[in-house]
Amino acid sequence: MALHLLTPPRLHHYSSSPTPSPLPRRRAIPSASYSLAHPLHLRRRLTTSRPVPALRTRRAMSSAIRSSLIDPDGGALVDLVGAPDRRAALRAEAEALPRVRLAPVDVEWAHVLAEGWASPLRGFMREHEYLQCLHFNSLRLPSGAVVNMSLPIVLAIGDADKEGIGAAPDVALAGPDGELLAILRSVEIYPHNKEERIARTWGTTAPGLPYVDEAITPAGNWLIGGDLEVLQPIKYNDGLDHYRLSPQQLRDEFDKRGADAVFAFQLRNPVHNGHALLMNDTRRRLLEMGFKNPILLLHPLGGFTKADDVPLPVRMEQHSKVLEDGVLDPETTIVSIFPSPMHYAGPTEVQWHAKARINAGANFYIVGRDPAGMGHPTEKRDLYNPDHGKKVLSMAPGLEKLNILPFKVAAYDMVAKKMAFFEPSRSQDFLFISGTKMRTFAKTGENPPDGFMCPGGWKVLVDYYNSLQTEEAAAAAAAPATV
16 A cells, blocks of 8 residues: 655634534634533433434435534545344354453553544554554545544554464454453464654653553563454443443534534543633633534543542533533533543644544643643653644644634732633733642632632542542551661
8 A cells, every 4th residue: 555645734724704504624723712612511411322313324305404514524434333133143253262461551552543533443453554554644544535543543463463373364353351352363463663663753762751651661562453343332430431432423413413513622631611611612712703602522531540640430410510501501511521632642633632522522622731741751842832723723634624713821819819711911910720720729628719619619629639648658557668
């Protein structure tokens, strides 16, 4: 297969004329009215027991505006979950195959693939897909079309697994507990050059990259790709599965609500009032553009995160408290957990975050300062230029149909005693409360300024950090004394 590197598209200019129909090309909306956004709620509790409609391609546009205005990559959502009437046969087939046991992060990627977040990818990458992803951040389809794919979705195996598979064309995949999860068909095994993968994904091989330490360094020296068929929907049984809506379920919900625009925001942090200010302002701007019913997709990342990030269950509880205070309108907000693991790979990773939301039906994506970034693991600086994420999104091959909404910064206005848009002309009146500073407040029991976060949401964080301190004290007391 010939591989082709496309010339990135130009940044498309904003037109002030209102339009209630989808914008066919990516546009960068002026940043003067945008900022970071984060909260969460569902108008009603959605459960995963609801049957998912059969896969279908988008109908031709009728007079009724539909939220499914943006086609999934490849034209149709991929669904890799075996049909209910085939599951017994699939399980029996899997029992007879060579078996590979997955790590927890691998299960998260299997979940991502099975529900179509990575459409049109149909399984863990074979080598030709991996190389295109690693070097071009995109995949060329048989039709000649190009779709964005900036993160390798691969499965590593060791020498013993490779030997056990031998020449078998198909392999069974089991979870960390040994339970059969899926079959990988027509497999291809190829070398796992870890250094090259790390260097091209993160732009550095410095020690201390969280995802590398978790999922790459301890992994095997081979990658195995193939077509994935999952035996049944992947569940975590953690009390949060009802929030894990698939791309198809999200599209169905957007349609039920009569959305004519869907704006998505990626989050992995607790929500403060500045985030809510920014999301509400985004909706106001979309209404000014002529849309009648913009719907917010609040999409917290639910896969692997680094050790000092607030855990998913705590974040979800905190988000719920924020919404109970009416900070966001539940009639125009949908919350769902995005099952992807977090790489902290900056401009490379933010393309994946945006591409996955296309498949979920979002035609607008909010991006801000240093998306998917982190501090350098060995130096006192940001790992990435904080402005590069939004610039890369405006040029990335395969994301032309997504409209990018950059934002300006929100900070605590000490005069108005609330979160507000930062005004450089009176910078002395604003206080920037970083995530690190917020966590320090919560750990020490110090309250943030009034108006920074709703009291119920703040209490969730304080209780969480208090519980950590209690556990650490108990562990220290139980540790044997050293002589």
